[in-house]
Amino acid sequence: MSATASDTGGKFYGSTIGKKIVMAVTGAFLVLFLVGHVAGNLQILSGKEKINHYAELLHSSAGLLWGFRLALIASVVLHVKAALELYTLKNAARPIAYAKKAHRVATLASRFMIWSGYVLGAFLVFHILHFTTGQAHPSFDAHGDVFRNVTTAFQNPAVAALYVVCMGLVGLHLSHGLFSFTQSLGLSHPSYSARAKTLAKVVAFAVAAAFAAVPIAVLAGFVK
Amino acid sequence: MDLDSRIPEGPIEKKWDTRRFDMKLVNPANKRKYTVIVVGSGLAGGAAAASMAELGYNVLNFCYQDSPRRAHSIAAQGGINAAKNYQNDGDSVWRLFYDTVKGGDYRAREANVYRLAQISVNIIDQCVAQGVPFAREYGGTLSNRSFGGAQVSRTFYARGQTGQQLLLGAYQALERQIGAGKVKMFPRTEMLDVVTVDGVARGIIARNLSTGKIEAYAADAVVLATGGYGNMFYLSTNAKGCSATAIWRAHKRGAYFANPCFTQIHPTCIPVAGEFQSKLTLMSESLRNDGRIWVPTKKGDERKPGDIPEAERDYYLERRYPAFGNLVPRDVASRAAKLCCDEGRGVGPGGRGVYLDFSDSIGRLGAGTIRERYGNLFDMYERITGEDPYTVPMRIYPAIHYTMGGLWVDYNLQSTIPGMFVGGEANFSDHGANRLGASALMQGLADGYFILPLTVGNYLAQTTGPKVDTTHAAFQDALKGVNATTSKLLGIKGKRTVDSFHRELGKLMWENCGMARNEAGLKDALQKIPALREEFWKNVTIPGVGAEMNQELEKAGRVADFLELAELFATDALERKESCGGHFREESHTPDGEALRDDDGYCYAAAWEYKGPKERQVLHKESLAFEHVHLTQRSYK
């Protein structure tokens, strides 16, 4: 019997580890995107021209932009598809729940990955409608005045609060997701995986805090 | 029937080679036409099942546990001996042979022991190749330690879990054959009878412990590797499910039972904590390498161990046996502990304990080194007792650990039932009256990997009888018998639980047939055992029905067998008026209290033949010749 390409593919994605590896790789890509995203966001602290110029730069090549957007969409789709499939398997793996269940070491983040995932999925839709396409924005400027779009939006405390809370969830999701990434790809090792856990938390909350800094700065009046 | 041990002719070094050459072989293409039943999945059974399947036989393997990986070989801690001489310290096949015969107090068969020592080297190779993670030196070579009083370092080990690792090696080989379809595994299935057709073993009756279904299984040969019967004493280091049932029922079908009174009491177990105690836990005797054993010199000294000054401590092993000190063989160490406690100098609750003290070694080597060597054992001790052995001396006491006696087998490991072979602790063969530390694993694997696959094949090559299946009358009769016994047990509906009988039997045996035996005590036991057995069959209560998982029913069958075996045990102990190895008759000792053998009267293996429920068993003697290791009184002074 000889293995064919589709055999290999089936063995890979057909197994729970294959699905986890897909989640790890797509998740890692999305995290890298978030790091770039937040680095861009923080330019708003340097003023209107800086951020608007940056936005213009991003839109300069439609091909590149859409190529990147498609990669992002694909990542999100694959990440969510694998997550939902695994979640179904998980429920099948334990059809009868425990009457009493302790949590010995599981962190809040790790236990609520699927729920933080659901909320972030919904947030993602809102966020695109809010800042990319504008339907959810009360006074959207479609001509690239990103600065105005952001500041007017976050001057509403409810909107700012929503973003801050969701960024907290991003931090939570990433704090476990980044560690899980090292496990799923087999990057961990007895001598550094304790540090991997800590590092994952640091990166996750740094990203989240950087994102949250913008609405907080706007609301607090630092950015006008 | 005469006992023919079928020892090959020729010099002892050539006997196994001679036998291997003389054996009949089964043509490779014909092996798949034979089916072998293996009962038990420990080192002997698991290794035999896997190896015979590799050769091409079809194997049916049975175990009472839920997985073959749980056989009680798994609990062996210390190590496995082999005459590799990797340490260049003067070991050799001859020396291992010599030590084992002498350690067994000259009651084992020389030819078998020599073969065991020869095969020991192959075992290590096999296990390493299977991936057993033995301890290693920094250069990557295998590490050895001296164990149980041996003067050379020939013990291979994997932390304190050597039995587990060797068993997992055999289990993995077995699972490979299960996956390949050559072994059909029957977990949670307990053998309840052997079926013989025209006097030849042709199958077994077994009960599925999950469903309660009792079924017959036919084969061309049967191998029993079901371990020892130490649980007769209720409290022992054996697993709760260990029993004599398989070998006892085979005995009642015609297999002679040899040296039933040869039991090993392990000196370093955690003492009994209370009436509820369900089993005893062994602390590896490797601890004696660095621990010093002592009791207070004063009787009834209630002070904490740390408050007892050096001058008021009796390091009794070092005092009595200056050459071997704390490393005397197990039987000697156990009896010495009992003597101290009998004198009223025992420590801990009930005064049945002695100290095993590491403070000197910790002072000399540091707690770190001690933790490196024994950390897992210290942790286990603390889990069980709640005391920290790094600061407070351990309390230990002897406990029943291993039974050297078992079904009589010839050199080919065949019992007196043709076609029925017995391996591992279940047979009587290699340890004589006392087993040396780290030799049980060696024997189980020698039998399983290297002896049974050949000798069973030799037997199969010569079988001429017609194939039988379970529709044969012999199977149907045996089935009826087993069903009737089960119904009878369930129908008693008396007042006492199975455990209460088992505890009572255990106490009786420990008092009268334990570490020291005398005529009066044995005769007393022979009065009380039948009475207890009679009460059992009138007054035991077993809830539930037979056609379901019924753990009380399982226990009841095992206790019923212990109640019969106990009588043979006491009879054998009474018959053997000498002291040898683990069998200490108070009437037979040297002026300074050491065991005194009587080679003129008792230099034989006692093989008992079952004659019927009311009949006295008949003793057959296989006389033992010691041509190479000359009979001398053991001395560890």
Add this chain to the structure above:
Amino acid sequence: MRTFALTLHVWRQKSAKDGGRFAEYKAPNVSEHMSFLEMLDVVNQDLIAKGDDPIAFDHDCREGICGMCGFMVNGSAHGPHRGTTVCQLHMRHFQDGEELWLEPWRSAAFPIVKDLAVDRSALDRIIAAGGFISVPTGSAVDGNATPVPKVDAELSMDAAACIGCGACVAMCPNASAALFTSAKIGHLGLLPQGQPERHDRALKMVAQANVEGFGHCTSVGECEAVCPKQIPITFIARMNRDFLDAVIHERPQSDRGGSG
């Protein structure tokens, strides 16, 4: 000696086919020196005396090595104490008046046999799929022919210490057998003897775990927290790496057979 009373809520179920429920029992005279199973023995003796069916639970060696025992105590596999099987869990860790909930391992791959006893043969089938080194009896070279670095032997032993009790599966929120499977893959994969089959082993064992219906690993670490041998989840990472390596490097077997 401290003695105290406990209330037990025990899952009772006659067989895989029957439904189950919790039943309440009193354990009035628990000694601090008892093991958890000895405490149940005493409860069972009382039940038998009353003519009731005793609680069925698996156990054998009662010294923490055979892996036969195990059930949930208040939602923790083998109870609350780290590195301890329930047979070695001693009652001194409990207080007078405590209520304890005893449940069987719950996993689709572990059908209940009776009460607290489950069928874990799925774990055996994972081993049968590839958890071995194919070395027929007699074909071994000398034990010292292949040096094994001490650090590898020790790490291998860390994984090999697995007792196959199933606590990892029971405690995992996804009923995953990843720790069990990875322990065997790690044990054999760390040794030179295990290299020829390393990729094949990973593929086959992982595939079998999926066929048996075990869930996936989400790296929460509940398994290592309850593992009686404290096997760390770094072995799961190692398994994942072996699996990925195997997928990438898988080579077709030659179909030019025939040795005659």
